[in-house]
Amino acid sequence: MDVGTAIRAKKSEVVTVSADDSIQALARTLTDNQVGAVPVVDAGGGIVGMISERDLVRGLASSGAEIVDLSVRDLMTADVVACKASDSLSDIKEMMTEGRFRHMPVIEEGELIGIVAIRDVMEHMVEETGA
Numbered sequence: 001m002d003v004g005t006a007i008r009a010k011k012s013e014v015v016t017v018s019a020d021d022s023i024q025a026l027a028r029t030l031t032d033n034q035v036g037a038v039p040v041v042d043a044g045g046g047i048v049g050m051i052s053e054r055d056l057v058r059g060l061a062s063s064g065a066e067i068v069d070l071s072v073r074d075l076m077t078a079d080v081v082a083c084k085a086s087d088s089l090s091d092i093k094e095m096m097t098e099g100r101f102r103h104m105p106v107i108e109e110g111e112l113i114g115i116v117a118i119r120d121v122m123e124h125m126v127e128e129t130g131a
Helices: 003-010 023-033 053-069 089-099 118-129
Strands: 037-041 047-052 103-108 111-117
Touching: 003 089, 003 103, 003 111, 003 118, 023 037, 023 053, 037 111, 047 053, 047 103, 089 103, 089 118, 111 118
Parallel strands: none
Antiparallel strands: 037 047, 103 111
16 A cells, blocks of 8 residues: 555644744644644745654753643654555565654645655555454
Protein backbone atom coordinates (compact mmCIF):
# COMPACT_ATOMS: atom_id res chain seq x y z
CA MET A 1 0.00 0.00 0.00
CA ASP A 2 1.20 3.53 -0.65
CA VAL A 3 1.16 6.64 1.51
CA GLY A 4 -1.55 8.32 -0.58
CA THR A 5 -4.00 5.50 0.13
CA ALA A 6 -3.26 5.71 3.86
CA ILE A 7 -3.78 9.48 4.11
CA ARG A 8 -6.94 9.40 1.98
CA ALA A 9 -8.38 6.86 4.42
CA LYS A 10 -7.87 9.36 7.28
CA LYS A 11 -9.91 12.07 5.52
CA SER A 12 -8.53 14.73 7.82
CA GLU A 13 -7.41 18.29 7.31
CA VAL A 14 -3.73 19.04 7.80
CA VAL A 15 -3.21 21.18 10.90
CA THR A 16 -0.21 23.52 10.81
CA VAL A 17 1.43 26.18 12.96
CA SER A 18 3.73 29.13 12.31
CA ALA A 19 7.32 29.35 13.56
CA ASP A 20 6.33 32.56 15.35
CA ASP A 21 3.45 30.93 17.27
CA SER A 22 3.82 30.75 21.04
CA ILE A 23 4.42 27.46 22.79
CA GLN A 24 1.07 27.86 24.51
CA ALA A 25 -0.67 28.26 21.14
CA LEU A 26 1.14 25.16 19.89
CA ALA A 27 0.05 23.13 22.92
CA ARG A 28 -3.52 24.27 22.38
CA THR A 29 -3.37 23.31 18.68
CA LEU A 30 -2.04 19.83 19.47
CA THR A 31 -4.66 19.32 22.18
CA ASP A 32 -7.64 20.72 20.28
CA ASN A 33 -6.86 18.63 17.20
CA GLN A 34 -5.80 15.52 19.10
CA VAL A 35 -2.54 15.22 17.17
CA GLY A 36 0.99 14.53 18.33
CA ALA A 37 2.86 16.67 15.81
CA VAL A 38 2.28 19.36 13.22
CA PRO A 39 4.20 20.88 10.33
CA VAL A 40 5.54 24.39 10.83
CA VAL A 41 4.82 26.47 7.74
CA ASP A 42 5.81 29.88 6.42
CA ALA A 43 3.38 32.51 5.09
CA GLY A 44 3.28 30.78 1.70
CA GLY A 45 2.46 27.39 3.19
CA GLY A 46 5.96 25.96 2.70
CA ILE A 47 7.24 23.62 5.39
CA VAL A 48 10.03 25.09 7.52
CA GLY A 49 9.93 22.49 10.30
CA MET A 50 8.02 19.92 12.32
CA ILE A 51 7.17 20.11 16.00
CA SER A 52 5.83 17.41 18.28
CA GLU A 53 4.81 16.68 21.83
CA ARG A 54 8.26 15.17 22.25
CA ASP A 55 9.82 18.53 21.30
CA LEU A 56 7.68 20.19 23.97
CA VAL A 57 8.91 17.73 26.60
CA ARG A 58 12.54 18.32 25.60
CA GLY A 59 11.96 22.07 25.76
CA LEU A 60 10.45 21.78 29.21
CA ALA A 61 13.38 19.68 30.39
CA SER A 62 15.93 22.21 29.12
CA SER A 63 14.10 25.50 29.76
CA GLY A 64 11.80 24.77 32.67
CA ALA A 65 9.17 27.41 33.30
CA GLU A 66 10.84 29.70 30.74
CA ILE A 67 9.39 27.49 28.01
CA VAL A 68 6.40 29.85 27.98
CA ASP A 69 8.71 32.58 26.65
CA LEU A 70 9.77 30.50 23.66
CA SER A 71 8.25 30.27 20.20
CA VAL A 72 7.72 27.27 17.98
CA ARG A 73 10.89 28.27 16.10
CA ASP A 74 12.93 27.64 19.26
CA LEU A 75 11.83 24.01 19.63
CA MET A 76 10.97 22.79 16.12
CA THR A 77 13.00 20.38 14.05
CA ALA A 78 14.09 22.31 10.98
CA ASP A 79 15.58 19.36 9.06
CA VAL A 80 12.31 17.80 7.92
CA VAL A 81 12.11 14.44 6.19
CA ALA A 82 9.10 14.31 3.86
CA CYS A 83 7.62 11.71 1.54
CA LYS A 84 5.41 11.52 -1.54
CA ALA A 85 1.97 9.96 -1.84
CA SER A 86 3.42 7.29 -4.14
CA ASP A 87 5.96 6.08 -1.54
CA SER A 88 5.28 2.66 -0.07
CA LEU A 89 4.28 2.35 3.57
CA SER A 90 7.01 -0.23 4.13
CA ASP A 91 9.65 2.27 2.92
CA ILE A 92 8.16 4.97 5.16
CA LYS A 93 8.22 2.60 8.15
CA GLU A 94 11.95 2.03 7.59
CA MET A 95 12.63 5.78 7.27
CA MET A 96 10.72 6.52 10.47
CA THR A 97 12.44 3.72 12.36
CA GLU A 98 15.92 4.73 11.23
CA GLY A 99 15.27 8.45 11.77
CA ARG A 100 13.52 7.89 15.11
CA PHE A 101 10.49 10.04 14.29
CA ARG A 102 6.78 9.24 14.18
CA HIS A 103 5.23 11.84 11.86
CA MET A 104 6.10 12.68 8.26
CA PRO A 105 4.65 15.34 5.96
CA VAL A 106 3.45 14.21 2.56
CA ILE A 107 4.43 16.61 -0.23
CA GLU A 108 3.24 16.58 -3.85
CA GLU A 109 4.41 19.18 -6.36
CA GLY A 110 5.70 21.35 -3.53
CA GLU A 111 2.38 21.31 -1.66
CA LEU A 112 1.67 19.78 1.75
CA ILE A 113 -1.15 17.28 1.19
CA GLY A 114 -1.11 15.31 4.44
CA ILE A 115 0.71 13.84 7.39
CA VAL A 116 1.44 10.17 7.79
CA ALA A 117 2.03 8.88 11.31
CA ILE A 118 3.64 5.63 12.35
CA ARG A 119 0.21 4.61 13.67
CA ASP A 120 -1.20 4.93 10.13
CA VAL A 121 1.64 2.85 8.74
CA MET A 122 1.20 0.09 11.32
CA GLU A 123 -2.62 -0.01 11.00
CA HIS A 124 -2.45 -0.47 7.24
CA MET A 125 0.32 -3.05 7.46
CA VAL A 126 -1.77 -5.06 9.93
CA GLU A 127 -4.76 -4.85 7.56
CA GLU A 128 -2.62 -6.09 4.67
CA THR A 129 -1.26 -9.05 6.59
CA GLY A 130 -4.55 -9.88 8.28
CA ALA A 131 -2.80 -10.09 11.64
